[in-house]
Amino acid sequence: MQVTVAFSDVKFGYGATHTLDGADLQLSAGEFIVLAGSNGSGKSTLLKLCLGLLKPQGGHIEVLGGSPFDPNVLRRTGYAPQGLRMATSLPVSVTEVVAAGLTPSKRFFHRMNRLDWRKINTAIDSVGLGDLSAECLFELSGGQQQRAILARALVGEPALLLLDEPTTGIDRGLRPALAAELRRRADLGATVVTVSHDPDDFHEVTDRILVIQDGQIEQITHEEFHTHFDPRAPE
Amino acid sequence: MNILLENFVVRAYIAGALVGVAAPTIGCFLVQRKLSLIGDGMGHLAFAGVAIGVALGFTPVWGALVMAILGALLLERLRARGRLSSDLSLALIFYFGIALGVVVLSATGEFNATAFGVLFGSPFSTTDHELVVISALCILVLVVTAVFYKELLAVALDEETARASGLPVDQLNVLMVVMVALLVAAGMRVVGLLLMAALMVVPVATGSRLAHSFRGAMYWAVGAGVLSALLGVVIAVEQGSLAPGGTIVLTSIGLFFVAAVVGRRAARLHTRGGAQ
Numbered sequence: 001m002q003v004t005v006a007f008s009d010v011k012f013g014y015g016a017t018h019t020l021d022g023a024d025l026q027l028s029a030g031e032f033i034v035l036a037g038s039n040g041s042g043k044s045t046l047l048k049l050c051l052g053l054l055k056p057q058g059g060h061i062e063v064l065g066g067s068p069f070d071p072n073v074l075r076r077t078g079y080a081p082q083g084l085r086m087a088t089s090l091p092v093s094v095t096e097v098v099a100a101g102l103t104p105s106k107r108f109f110h111r112m113n114r115l116d117w118r119k120i121n122t123a124i125d126s127v128g129l130g131d132l133s134a135e136c137l138f139e140l141s142g143g144q145q146q147r148a149i150l151a152r153a154l155v156g157e158p159a160l161l162l163l164d165e166p167t168t169g170i171d172r173g174l175r176p177a178l179a180a181e182l183r184r185r186a187d188l189g190a191t192v193v194t195v196s197h198d199p200d201d202f203h204e205v206t207d208r209i210l211v212i213q214d215g216q217i218e219q220i221t222h223e224e225f226h227t228h229f230d231p232r233a234p235e
Numbered sequence: 236m237n238i239l240l241e242n243f244v245v246r247a248y249i250a251g252a253l254v255g256v257a258a259p260t261i262g263c264f265l266v267q268r269k270l271s272l273i274g275d276g277m278g279h280l281a282f283a284g285v286a287i288g289v290a291l292g293f294t295p296v297w298g299a300l301v302m303a304i305l306g307a308l309l310l311e312r313l314r315a316r317g318r319l320s321s322d323l324s325l326a327l328i329f330y331f332g333i334a335l336g337v338v339v340l341s342a343t344g345e346f347n348a349t350a351f352g353v354l355f356g357s358p359f360s361t362t363d364h365e366l367v368v369i370s371a372l373c374i375l376v377l378v379v380t381a382v383f384y385k386e387l388l389a390v391a392l393d394e395e396t397a398r399a400s401g402l403p404v405d406q407l408n409v410l411m412v413v414m415v416a417l418l419v420a421a422g423m424r425v426v427g428l429l430l431m432a433a434l435m436v437v438p439v440a441t442g443s444r445l446a447h448s449f450r451g452a453m454y455w456a457v458g459a460g461v462l463s464a465l466l467g468v469v470i471a472v473e474q475g476s477l478a479p480g481g482t483i484v485l486t487s488i489g490l491f492f493v494a495a496v497v498g499r500r501a502a503r504l505h506t507r508g509g510a511q
Contacts, residue, residue, distance in 0.1 A: 052399070071401035075400065085393050085396070091446050095448075103389040104400040109382055156400075
């Protein structure tokens with residue numbers, strides 16, 4: 001299997017705290033990874049290192065065969081940050097938000113063509129927002145907003161999907177369909193990495209669960225998660 | 236001949252309409268990014284540019300243009316480094332610009348009606364040369380915005396995600412503030428440096444009350460900007476003694492209140508329609 005993300009002896013920390021201390025990681029095309037663990041363990045940090053938003057203090061990171069600071073690499077990734085990170089000063093339609101996910105793959109001067117609009121509509125439909133595509137994002141519920149952000153990450157059909165708590169605010173009943181859609185992307189060859197407090201959301205579709213512990217990235221089983229890492233579990 | 240069709244009034248209509256289109260267009264991106272005050276900061280710095288230009292014998296608009304662009308690059312550099320997060324740093328830049336302008340103009344004996352025209356606008360005294368410069372600047376801003384619309388929108392929606400997806404966010408930010416600087420220089424003659432930022436913000440607020448999308452808000456904002464400029468000029472001419480810069484901005488604020496009422500009713504109808 002083609003390696004899509006490779007960490008080698010990566011070090012990163014905030015102040016005196018070492019989030020990653022010589023960590024190694026290899027992810028392959030077609031894998032569905034859940035990155036679990038408690039708040040502050042470094043899950044979002046790991047995603048940001050993959051996206052070039054943070055610079056490692058040591059070691060080496062390769063993403064999709066190149067540097068995470070290379071725009072050509074980043075254009076092949078899809079990222080859904082945790083929650084709505086945009087100002088609500090002006091109305092923005094669901095379609096506009098999702099279309100923004102295609103912008104990096106389009107050249108300057110190039111307008112969206114018919115194929116692009118088909119991709120945009122498909123992405124919106126895939127998260128169940130087809131009837132709300134013309135609505136203002138800020139007038140929707142938190143879960144609907146989260147689904148629009150997820151559609152923005154999906155629309156470019158990226159080779160690497162990095163999702164930070166993608167099910168936050170989304171009704172439990174809708175989560176299996178979203179998990180199945182992400183699994184479908186992985187089966188088509190994408191690497192899907194999703195940060196989650198609750199791997200149960202993705203239990204049926206996950207290939208591996210990873211946690212960050214003592215500066216290292218470790219693979220655990222579903223049972224081990226519930227025994228040792230579930231923040232809701234009684235002490 | 237009807238005074239509303241005199242040459243000097245027609246030039247004011249044209250200059251006002253051009254700025255009325257261009258200012259809200261770029262203003263939409265500023266407001267969405269919570270950078271509404273950047274235009275004000277550049278206006279203050281441009282005043283110092285006008286003063287230095289007058290002292291050196293240049294046409295005011297060129298002094299304003301150079302200083303506004305330099306100020307734009309400085310402001311963006313400070314913002315990108317996270318040093319513009321406090322009101323204090325922005326306020327220091329405001330006061331530095333306006334104070335420098337006052338000192339230089341008074342030192343050269345030019346602190347007179349010229350200064351008031353620069354600060355508060357004097358569209359009726361727009362010359363043919365100035366009209367050409369205003370047209371060129373506004374058209375340049377509109378063309379650049381059209382070319383980079385989708386990229387500017389992606390950055391305005393979520394800068395971190397835009398950066399994570401490989402867009403050249405730093406360069407786009409510089410492009411945006413330089414366009415604001417061009418507009419400040421273009422609008423100096425129409426509404427003045429102190430009121431120019433209002434035309435970048437108030438029509439956008441109007442548009443935000445009437446639309447469900449960014450593009451829709453931009454169209455409404457442009458409509459409100461043009462209408463404000465034309466009505467403001469007409470009111471100033473009809474009343475004779477009113478400053479057109481002020482009547483243009485007050486008209487735009489009036490349109491905002493109308494839009495706020497209309498928008499609230501439309502929202503109620505939209506909600507009811509959705510519920511049925």
